[in-house]
Amino acid sequence: MNKTLFFFVVACLGLYPAFAQQSDLSVEKIMQDPQWMGSFPSNISWGAHSENIYFNYNPERNPADSLYRINIKDQEKIVPVSWKDREKLPPASGDFNDKKTKKVFTRSGSLLIYDLKSRKEKTILDLGAQIREPKFLANEDLISFVFSDNAYIYDLRNGTLKKLTNIRRGNEKEDKDKDLSEQDEWLKTENLELLQVVQERETKKEETEKYRELTQAPEPFTFYTGKKQLSNLAVAPNGRYVTFNLITRAENPDTNVPNYVDPTGYTVNLPARSKVGSEPTKMELAIYNLKKDTVYLVQTNALPGIKDLPNYIKDYPDREWKEEEREVIVTGPVFSDNGERAVVNVRSHDNKDRWIAQLDLGTGELTSLDRQRDEAWIAGPGIGYSFSKGTLGWLPDNKSIYYQSEETGYSHLYLLNTETGKKQALTSGEFEIFDPFLSNNKKHWYFTSSEVDPGERHFYRMPVNGGQKEKLTNMTGNNEVELSPDEKYMAIRHSYSNKPWELYLKRTSKQAEAKQLTAGATEDFRAYDWRDPQLVSFTGKDGAEVPARLYTPETSNGAAVIFVHGAGYLQNVHKWWSSYFREYMFHNLLTDLGYTVLDIDYRGSAGYGRDWRTGIYRHMGGKDLADQVSGAEFLVKDHGVDAEKIGIYGGSYGGFITLMAMFTEADTFKSGAALRSVTDWAHYNHGYTSNILNEPVSDPIAYRRSSPIYFAEGLEGNLLIAHGMTDVNVHYQDVVRLAQRLIELGKEDWEMAVYPVEGHGFVEPSSWTDEYRRILELFNETLLD
Structure with missing residues (x-):
């Protein structure tokens, strides 16, 4: 790797020691507008006729990406799509008939149908306002849709329109x-x-x-929603029932985030979220029985275990706990093709249970088909969350459903016969399944899997009832596949550890070769020899093998930096281009300067199954922090790092871990940079936090041992805190409270950098540059002395 004397000048300015090693990189270069790296394709899709691949791209370096296309018969041309041509394209949303010869969709509020054979579209209905959710019914001459909060059916044969429901907001006429x-x-x-x-x-x-x-004749039955909000209106394929959700939103106080740099010159409060433990949103499922002309609610009181209490209550023996029916969220239903059967996804508000249940449309009663219980929290690929049903559908026999479950500790695909209750695992092993879907002829599955390696993603085909899997991709890294509508081709967005995303085309065959269609990296970006970090593992304190990415310098300065990724449930130890691309480039710079860098998929990270995911339950800053400490010990033992020269940094969850490291592991970490960090989990949001720590009122033990603000007295090393002031995710209030705590404790070796125009994810290159200049200075000044 060629080096230039870039750092000589800054060394003379006293920013870090004059004996610093050299690099072609600089913080300013890395953190400039990402357009310097090039243009890389995103949002890949196919045209309706399997002839054109569409994607977002920006080779001209315009202010924003635009839509481009490549025709598979002329693969050398990347053609911009004008806004006029874009408006003529059938949208990705809409519904195909069974044979996929017609597609019904909406545009500008009107209802249209596209004939794939004639390649012509026709406006079939315009009601002067927005039409939504068009669907072909089992009788494909009938199309259902939603208009003005009511369900309608349009008959293609005679052009007649029928209103199915009479739903109104508010209450019935009052005296x-x-x-x-x-x-x-x-x-x-x-x-x-x-x-x-x-x-x-x-x-x-x-x-x-x-x-x-x-x-006068009596008025038709009218259902009034009262103060509840209507959503997810759906017509059963047989046209006999209409289902909808009724949402009751709790009136929780929000935490306003002041924007001190609003264009008006005034301080303007940005609307933000409430805090964990707030009253949850209530979501009910209702059935509009068209034959009986009445509405009834789906009943959940008979679900097995609906009154079960969580195991953590044993830590509170002095508190009285009542066994009572838990609040749940019902999503769906998912109808069989003939509309005679339906299943729903039910999740408990306390995050411990997921039921897949068969719904009796005639009575609203539920029969549990599969109960998934986790004393930590229900999650994982394809399993969904709160208002999402995850992977759930019917086979063409109108008897069997498919879904995903972590029953074995890894998320796999299952079939279940709703008549016999027989369950069949279609995949198994210590890997995970992502985004399964049925082929056009319903004889095969397509899905993505981590079977080859947790750090790789490949696309597979498998018989509908399980059996031999056929791996259809072969490029090492991540292969994000968009299958053409005729299933003959795969558009693949592929990347490798040190190579950003590019677009490839491949026939849907194991033997076919993939052809690269884009080459978006700039000459300036390609000029640097970006490292392919080594994928390693080390033994954690509990004996588990912890995966990590290791960057080793040609000549070590004896110091090391450990990076902690954010998002909690995210994977960063893999063989594809990281979403943390700025940090990846920064790690190359650090390694040029002689640092050893370690990037760990600590406990709680994605990609390694249920036990790894839930390893942080009721104690964030427990096993996840222990993995950072074990990583530091691994660097000292196996890579010649000086135990007195180890720093740590990260953003969001990574910032939280950095604070816990600096406050509770002072003997291990000399310096740390905590970016946009949670300092007190009782002040974070409900959806994420209550999964892991339950609620503050019911489980205060979990919050006190997981929140850095309670351990601030342990700070001994050098700490940089950086936060955007308009952050509506992790509020600036978090670090303000921590700063006051550090002041009251008389702590000295800490500083705080604030960014008035930045939210949780920084936008401005100047902010990125300032932040990472401070991080580099921190490590150079405190680890290289």
Whole structure:
């Protein structure tokens, strides 16, 4: 690797020791607008006729990406798609008929149908307002859709339109008098007694209403939503039922985030989230029985284990715990093709249970088909969360459903016969399945899997009832496949550890070769010899093998930096281009300067199954932090790192771990940079935090041992805190409270950098540059002395 004397000048300025090693990289170069690296394809899709691949791209370096296409018969040309041509394309959303010869969709609120054979589209309905959710019914001459919060059916044969439901917001017509206050009632009575004409008119009005009730046909049944919000209106394929969700949103106080640099010149509060432990949103499932012209709610009280209490209550023996029906969220239903059967996904608000249940559409009763219980929390690939049903559907026999479960400790694909209850695992092993879907002829599965290696992703085909899997991709790294509508081709977005994403085309065959269609990296980016980090593992304190990416310098300066990825449930030890690309480039710079860098997939990271995912349950800063300490010991023992020269840094969850490391592992880490970090989990959001730590009121032990603010007195080393002031995810309030705590404790070797125009994910190159310049200075000044 060729080196230039880049750091000589900055060394003379006193930013770090004059004996620092050299690099072609600089913080300014790495953190500039990412366009310097090139343009890389994203959002890959196919045209309806399997002829064109569409993707977002920006080779001209415009302010934003635009839509481009490549025709598979002329693969050398990358052609921009004008806005006029884009408007003519059938959107990705919509619904195909069974043979995929027609597609119904909406555009600008109108209902359209596209004939793939004639390549012509036709507007079939325009109601002057937005039409949503068009679907072919089992009888494909009928199309259902949602308009103005009601379900309709359009008949393609005769062009007739039928309204199925009569749903209205608010409450049924009320007698306004009944809610009058005593004072208003008195005023009305006095007024009627004093004014004869007014009294006569009121009497006549009442008599007219009574006469109409006696002489007119009764009004059709109307369902009023009251104060609840309507969502997910769906018509059963047989046209006999309509289902919808009723949402009751709790009125929780939000934490406003002040924006001090609003264009108006005033301080403006940005709307943000409430805190963990707030009242949850309630979501009910209702059935509109069209034959009986009535609505009833789906009942969940008979689900097995609905009253089960969590195991953690044993830590609170002095508290009284009541066995009562838990609140749940019901999502779906998912209808069989003939519309005769339906299944729903049910999740408990306490995150411990997921039920897949068969729904009796005629009664609203549920029969549990599969219960997934986790004393930590239910999650994993394809399993969904809160308002998501995850992988769930029917086979064409209208009897068997498919879904994913972590029953074996890894997320795999299952079939279940709803008549016999027989369950069959279609995949198994110490790997995970992602995004399974059925082939056009319903005879095969397509899915992505980590079977080859946790750090690789490949695309497979498998018989519908399980059996031999056929690996259809062969490039090492990550292969994100978009299958053409005719299933003859795969558009592959592929990357490797040191090679960003590019677009490839390959026939849907194991033997075929993939052809690269894009080459977006700039000459400036390619000029540097980017490292392929070594994938290693070391033994954790509990004996588990912990995966990591290792960057080793040609000549070591004896110091090391450990990077902690954010997002909690995320994988960064892999063989593809990291979403943390700036950090990856920074690690190359650090390694040029003689640092050894370690990037760990600590406990709680994605990609390694249920036990790894839930290793942080009720104690964030426990096993996940222990893995960082074990990583430091591994560097000292096996890679010649000086135990007195180890730093740590990370953002978001990585910032949280950095704080815990600096506060509780002072003997291991001399310096740390905590970026956009959570300092007190009781101040973070409900959806994420309650999974892992339950709720503060019910499980305060988990919060106190997991929140850095309670351990601030342990700070001995050098700490940099950096945070965006308009962060509506991890609020700036978090580090303000911590700063006050450090001041009260009399701590000295810490500093805080704030970024007035930045949120959780920085945008401005100047902010990135300033932040990472400070991180580099911290490590150079404190680890290289």
